[in-house]
Amino acid sequence: EERQASFMRRALIEKKKEMRENEIAEKEREEQRLKALRLQQEQAAEKIRMEEEAKRREIERMAQQRQEIEKIEAQKMAEKLASELGEKNAGFNRDDLMNMDKNSLVQLQVQQLEKERRELLNKTKALLKRVDHTERAFRKEEIPLLKKDFED
């Protein structure tokens, strides 16, 4: 009986132990599952983040590239403008020109064209006056000579 009782107890203990072990295993499995799930979620989030990051970088890169292209264009334009202005002996600062962006350069060019137009207008006006007045002054002085010539 005593043996029976002890056996029973032992079996009970064994059973409890087993149950506890099962419980722990179950718990661990659950933990594991949760962990995996968490990991998965984290990974997905990370992926999105990375994708976004890549997109952002791409945009940045593009912007930078565009900026660079614009800068190169501006540089080219500045060079062209500089050589043109140089040819025309117009006063300008080369460094200023090289540091200007495209819009200001276009504006400068427009200004320059307008300036040239006005200069040309002034030049032709002055030319016109000088040629006309010279001719008239010649005539004025020639008339007495002509009259004298007629009399002879």
Next chain:
Amino acid sequence: MRPILLHGHTRSLTKIKYNSDGDLLFSASKDKSPSVWYSHNGERLGTFEGHGGTVWDLDVSYDSNRLLTGGADGACILWNVSNGKELFRWTTETQNAVRAVAFAEGDRKALYVTDKTMGQSCEIFIVEISENIAQQTSGHLKRIVVQGDRATVALWGKLNKTILTGHSDGTISLWNAETGKLLKSIKPHTKLVQDIQFSKDREFFITASKDQSSLIIDATTLEVMKQYTADCPINSASISPLFPQIMLGGGQDAMNVTTTSARQGKFEVRFFHLVFEEEIGRVKGHFGPINTLAFHPNGKSFASGGEDGFVRLHFFDEDYFSFK
């Protein structure tokens, strides 16, 4: 300053008009899509889709909210300017073309003129414009049958008391807008009247005729005040709101062009002194005859629409403003 070229229309321009503020320019063409543009930079805001053919005329309400167009498809359409949506449509019974449209002062009334076609006479319809579009009806307040040659252009006289029409035989007529009675009719032109535009105060107006002349006429008495002549048919004329000046545009029809210079940009807008009737200057640029002209309400720029499908925006030089 360099003119701005408005590309967008695929066919000849028929009408251009600034809104009262002058920030927008409306254009109608034979390509069935009236357009609206920013007048300072020539950017197109949008088109009004719905007509089935050439759009002959347009008018914009004083508050710039609504646009009225009339076309060869026999439709007169009221549009919402801000979204380009069609609000209402009047159609003619036999689908004869709508040749002219106009908002009355106050924008509560409008008129549209239909063409004379087989068995159908030319008529002026006066309609009421409801403030609430849901209540808009297609009925008309008045229907005036035009006897004789068809009306090609029509405007409301001052205070909506009269209606002014120009006709294909060169006649100018003045109607009582209330009764529809013909008040007076004169025939100062020998050929078709292509355009009439008012002075700022609507006391006098300018005509443009295929007979190569343009007249300033008193809007009340129909007395001819001034005359300007060109060596080609005139399609449009406009009075400067700023200076005593007018401008004319036109040109030989395409089929006659071979006899004159058919070169690029040879077609000119001519400026005349309003009082002295003398030519002051010309602006060239169009590749074909100029069909329609409009001064900006501030008088500092103007727009021209050509047979070539282009609208050109010209801004006057500083020199222009120092001109006496």
Next chain:
Amino acid sequence: EFDESSIDFSDIEAKFAVNVPTGFAHVIVVDNVPIVDQAKEEKLFRVIAKLFKEAGAIQPDGIHMPRDPKTGMSKGYLFIEFETPESADKAVVLFSGHRFDKTHTFSVAKFDSVETYTSIPDEFVAPAEETFEPKEHLLSWLTDPRARDQFAMVKGEEVGVYWNNKAEVPDRAEARTHWTDAYVAWSPLGRYLVTVHKQGIAIWGGQSWKKIMRFSHPNVKLVDFSPNELYLVTWSHEPFVTPDGQHHHLAVWDIESGERLRTFPTDPSTMPQPEAQRGGVAGPVRFGWPIFKWSFDSKFIARMTPGAQGAISIYEVPGMGLLDKKSIKIENLQHFEWSPTEHIISYWTPESGNIPARVTLIRIPTREIVRTKNLFGVIDCKLAWQSAGEFLLVRVDRLKSKKQTVTSFEIFRMREKDIPVDVVEHKAGEDISTISWEPSGARFAILGAEAQKTSVSFYQVQPPSTSSANTGTKLLKTQETKGINTVSWSPKGRFCVLAGIRGMQGDLQFWDLDDQSIMATGEHYTCTDIDWDPTGRYVVTSVSAWRAQSDTGFIMWTFTGQQLTKQNVLGFKQFVWRPRPPTLLTPAMQKKIRKNLKDYSKDFELQDAAETNKASQEVQEKRFSQIREWRDFLADNQAKYDQDRTE
């Protein structure tokens, strides 16, 4: 029939009808005969008779020589009566310009042609005797106080001479309908207006625009003056038929006496071809003309016979005798030109056998060769003198390959020792259509075309430097030009207009060659002609009814390309500025004026302002009334408007 040529212009015809001109068709006048006393007359007559017998039988006692009753000396001319008019005609041809002896070269004319000098037909009167009317000043137009120039315009049947008032309406100096049957021209110094008729040429001048002289040449087409306006050469496709059956198309005339100095046949190969014109009316033709080329001082006149038997024949005016009695034989002669300032003739001959092509400069009358230059592989040459005679440009075309030619320019520097020559190779593959010297300048323009591209190039002859003889000729600028086929320099140099005319669109570019830039561009659609005023201040482009059917008229531009006025003129045919003789101001005087220009300018500015005011006063008054009317109208409107709005 020759006689008909003396039946002249309508106003003279009545006179002729009364005087029966045929009565003297057999009489000739021989001028520049030795002046002798009574004793020597018989001997002289014998020699003359023997000489002139060649033309035909002379009537008994058919030689008359007027004498001065006081001195008893002859007057230097005599009359010969032949049996037949044909003999008289033949005598004119045979002995015009005949060198009788060292100092006497005959000038022979039909008595008919000088008959109009006298109203007493049955008495012999000196043909060249002065009419005693006081002469008008033929240069009076030069003294215009406003320093304006004149131009002639032909429109419809009317010829008008006008004062240029720039943008304002020109003042008419004279206008007549049917003044000319074809075109008009000015003599080179502007003294005479030339009209062209079926019967011949007439010249007009002075303030009254009266007829100064006429030159009977049936169906005359072309005229060329000597530079000093003392002689002229005319050409008609309808020949004078000489008694021995020769056809003479050319006549050389003395302007003051109206005498025909000599007639010449035209080599058919060098016959000018008047352009076929619409409506059959010919404008002045320049191509192939003049056949006779004047030396700069009008002393000599020369023509060439081209080809294997080539020669240059030089005649002395007014005698019209062949210089040294023989032509200068030049085998294979192609082309010749006088220097514009020296008695030097330039010509070129092509390669022949072992002899290379060659440009030669020869001094007249010594015939000393001044310079030659051999050229190899040449297919064509063109000679172009700069107007001051400082440079002779020879354009040389050589065949580079079967299809490609290359052009080089050889510039002879006439003012430097031994006449050095600059050689410039022009861009290969370009076809050169035009070479044009800057008047009195050291620059020249050429127009070239390669594939579909046309371009203009400006070259400059560098001044000689002290170290070396010269520094060559360099290209100043080349620019692509669309629609350009003509270069027209200002007569004063520096400025030129490049234009596309006669079949092109009428594009115009106004150049300033001092900085090789375009001052302005313009357009005169279907433009046919360009004419600079003699002072280089204005350029007129025109559309002539001779060449275009519509839009005839002219545009006047400033030399800077600003349009002054555009006139559409129905039936417009021709616009010609009146030339001016060289100024009487010495270079020193000119320099002084230039230096003090500011002082003059002040006056001119005031003058211009006053004129503008005067001209516009009437207009202004009209305008004021127009403005007043309009203001009243506007005021009425305002009243109506206010009233309406308050209602």
